[in-house]
Amino acid sequence: MNTRPADNPEAYSTALTGRRWASAALYAALLLVALWTAREFVPAIAWAAVIAISVWPMLQWLEQRRPFRNRPVLLALVLTSLISIVFVGPLLMLAAQGIAEADSARQWVVGIMRTGIPVPDLIGHLPFGAVQIASWWQHNLAIPLSSSPLASLIAAHGMHGAQAISVTGALGARAAHAVITLGFLLMALFAMLTAGPKLGAQLTAASRRAFGGEGASLLQRMARSARSTVVGLVVVGIGEGVLLGIAYFFAGVPHATLLGMITAFAAMLPLCAPIVFLGAAAWLFVNGSTTAAICVAVTGVVVVFAAEHFVRPALISGSTRLHFLLVLIGILGGAETFGLLGLFIGPALMTILMVLWETWVR
Numbered sequence: 001m002n003t004r005p006a007d008n009p010e011a012y013s014t015a016l017t018g019r020r021w022a023s024a025a026l027y028a029a030l031l032l033v034a035l036w037t038a039r040e041f042v043p044a045i046a047w048a049a050v051i052a053i054s055v056w057p058m059l060q061w062l063e064q065r066r067p068f069r070n071r072p073v074l075l076a077l078v079l080t081s082l083i084s085i086v087f088v089g090p091l092l093m094l095a096a097q098g099i100a101e102a103d104s105a106r107q108w109v110v111g112i113m114r115t116g117i118p119v120p121d122l123i124g125h126l127p128f129g130a131v132q133i134a135s136w137w138q139h140n141l142a143i144p145l146s147s148s149p150l151a152s153l154i155a156a157h158g159m160h161g162a163q164a165i166s167v168t169g170a171l172g173a174r175a176a177h178a179v180i181t182l183g184f185l186l187m188a189l190f191a192m193l194t195a196g197p198k199l200g201a202q203l204t205a206a207s208r209r210a211f212g213g214e215g216a217s218l219l220q221r222m223a224r225s226a227r228s229t230v231v232g233l234v235v236v237g238i239g240e241g242v243l244l245g246i247a248y249f250f251a252g253v254p255h256a257t258l259l260g261m262i263t264a265f266a267a268m269l270p271l272c273a274p275i276v277f278l279g280a281a282a283w284l285f286v287n288g289s290t291t292a293a294i295c296v297a298v299t300g301v302v303v304v305f306a307a308e309h310f311v312r313p314a315l316i317s318g319s320t321r322l323h324f325l326l327v328l329i330g331i332l333g334g335a336e337t338f339g340l341l342g343l344f345i346g347p348a349l350m351t352i353l354m355v356l357w358e359t360w361v362r
Helices: 009-037 039-063 072-115 130-140 150-157 161-195 197-211 213-251 256-267 273-286 290-320 324-360
Strands: none
Touching: 009 039, 039 072, 039 161, 039 213, 039 324, 072 161, 072 256, 161 197, 197 213, 213 256, 213 273, 213 290, 213 324, 256 273, 273 290, 290 324
16 A cells, blocks of 8 residues: 555655665666676776867857857767867877888897997996997997897897787787777777767756755866866967977977977877986987087977966966966876876866865855
8 A cells, every 4th residue: 555645754754765765776787787788888988078168268169159059969979070170180190100110120129139239429428437338338339239248138138929919919909909999099089079068058057956056166167167278288288389399390309299299289288398308318329419419409498387377377377276286296197096097186186176176165
């Protein structure tokens, strides 16, 4: 027999609460099962969400333009194509350059195995230890590899044919998985951009329903945090790559354009750009271009210092009202915890922490 609310309101309230808890447990279980099923593609979906949040203002602006008005599929297709070109284009250029240089690299390796590595002129100009270093180099590196004392060490730790085949197969499998993940990322991004305003309205309504008005405000601040982090990391990284690429060109570094692209990618990660431009400066120095090496090193230090200490903090913390220390903790801690994706997740988490603190101290 069913209990009516008028007969026993307390029992009805208890039953209603029980049904709500049961529904919540069912929803949570289904959500966990769904996440477990799609666990291999969750990072790709997260990346797609970060990219979609970053281009959302552009999406809203283009929606009002005549070619894309009431054409969400066309707009999503154009934006996804542009983003894929931005991401995939440099990777294809790097792969093409690597293939083009593969024969030269093979010949260089073969030459080293046959004749060894000659002692660089730089060692003779060292202020101390030049004789000892040159002697060690002559006995270990400046002779054919088969005659070098290091040959036994390389053979002991080298790979046999079966191991090489296994490693090659593993690399091929990882490359295939990366291609599939990238394709899924672009499809997820296309779906998110196609949903457009409807998806944004649904997320806002869901957060408001779950957490009230403050939940919707928190969601918007998290989106702004992710967007400003993308601008601060990506745009500033591209700027560093362009400026240092120009420095590489005038300094006579080979493949200056390619190295500038590598610098741009490295500059998007904390403290990675110096590895590239200092490596280029070291190459110039070893080859006798001391003045050019100093110019590249000084230019790199000035550009990276200005970008990391002034431009990037202003872009990231300015729009999110976060102190630069929290931004730095979010970026570094997020990268340590979640990998590359953590570069964007970390500042968003710091935004949540700041909102909770502001709510608590009111």
